[in-house]
Amino acid sequence: MTDLGSQSRRRSTLGIHASALVAVPGLIASIGVAVAPVSSWASQAVDGAPGVVVVSPQEILDYYTTVAPDGALLFTDRGGVTWRLIDDVDDPEITNPSVEGFFPMDTAEVLDALSALPMDFLLPADVPIFVLPYPRSGLLDSSADEHGIYLSPGMNPVPAETVHQVTTHEFGHIVHHRLLPDSDTKGWDDYRGLRGLEDESVFHQAAAHAYRPHEIFAEDFRVLFGGALAAGDGSVENPELASPQYDSDLESFFLDLPLELLGSTASVSFARVETQWTVSPNPVPRNGRLELGAVGSRSDLDFVEESRANSERADLFDAQGRRVLTLPLVADGAGRWSVTLADLGLRPGTYWVRVGWSTGAKRVVVM
């Protein structure tokens, strides 16, 4: 349950998904949904949250790994780090004496665990969940960073309860990366205050695992917002801390985090938003013109500008997370894009728009 922090932002990926993805960071998830056949192993998005996609062990082997000349199986994660996968139980890194083999987590259980989370946390997320077929050399545990979640297999079959707990804990890391970044010092001060973590000589990022604020945050998220299997008996990893279960102030603190991203408040704090966009008008008439506008920090806008030539695209998803079509966007060169819906044959309904050069998805109602 390691939190890897920031890694490099940009990376092309291996396999068939890559051809459509060059210089479009943030789109692996939705492309996976679009091109992978629906089968027991294809990547699947959580219902209603097209940005939260579970990538199965078989798909990882097919599309995200390569074999080095020396025979090593290499996996490149979404942050651009290449790992050797340990595919032999006799590998010297495997010291567990009761090892029976490598048992990837059950992707259906992973999806179940994610589906139990409140939509407010799922919607702003743009996170592939890689269900690894083999552990990574040098990092046998599951982990999360700002780009994705990596679930390690067990050395014995992994009980459903563990799958739910680990998945939800790791999603808690995604929540703080996206909604409470370390740069938000006031937000973290507030959290420390609510949780009694003010003593920075005890609770800090280099402390023992259970005393790291990021880990405590992820554990609180698991207990507060996970389903029954994930929440377990309500206790957290740190034996000295009370369960967050009945702490309504703490729960409110968490629930306030995604509101800005979801547009529920009048003022948007860009410190917490990588890049966001506006969709107008909303609702939009079926034969009307939909306009998308980017908003965000200066550096994000620079990034948009730089990658625009390759990423003037937006995908439209239905409420079940299925991609309906790619919108033929027209850029005006000033940070706005538009599309005429007249000839697209859309049925009235609620859709999600996902824009290639940004993260998250935005809801739009077509009338």
Ligand SMILES: [Zn+2]
């Ligand atoms: Zn953790």
